[in-house]
Amino acid sequence: MLNTLEVVTTVVVGVLVGVEFAVAFVMNPILNALPDDSTQLGHAHGGRMLGAVMPFWYIGSLILAAVWAVAGWQNDGSGLVVIAAGLLILSVVMSVLLLVPINNRNKSWTAENRPAxxxxxxxxxxxFHYVRVAILIAAFALLVIALV
Incomplete structure (x- = not known):
């Protein structure tokens, strides 16, 4: 059972890292290369779409890591899982305090009402997102190391 939890946690966090990496280094450069109206509308749509699912994904990843840390406390690598969970906590706090407020404003903007x-x-x-991606990559790497 613990092995399944370890693999599921690592996969869930790994896919989260992949999505956030793609947002930073694939989607944002694509959107930013479009004309201003399309850039802003694309960011707003992405904010609405990902903003609806990411809270569950981040909290779910954190819960999985925390359960792994508790269930596998006696195993080698448990300290790495605890640190990874701490990094996931940091990513959630950073999201709530720094990224979500900007995203909440952005997702309601249109060409007519966006600020200067x-x-x-x-x-x-x-x-902020680049920093969050780095934190998520570190958490994922620690989980992978703990898994192997």
Missing amino acids: DWKQQLNRWLR
Whole structure:
């Protein structure tokens, strides 16, 4: 049972990392290469779509890691799982405090009501997102190391 939990947790966090990596290094450059109206509308749609699922994915990943840390406390690598869970907590806190407020504003913008500094706000979101991706990659790497 613990083996299944370890694999499921690693896969769930790994796919989360892949999606967030793709947002940072594939989708955002594509959207930012479009004309302004399309750029902003694409970011708003992405914010609505991913904003609906990511809270569950982040919290679910954190819960899985926490359960693994508790269930496998006596096993080698449990310290790595605890650190990974701490990094996942940091990613959730960072999301709630820094990224979600910008995303909540962005997802309601249209060409008619967006603020003059909308590009600066999206760039600030992206800078925070790069840091969050690095934190998620570190958490995932620790889970992989703990798994093997």
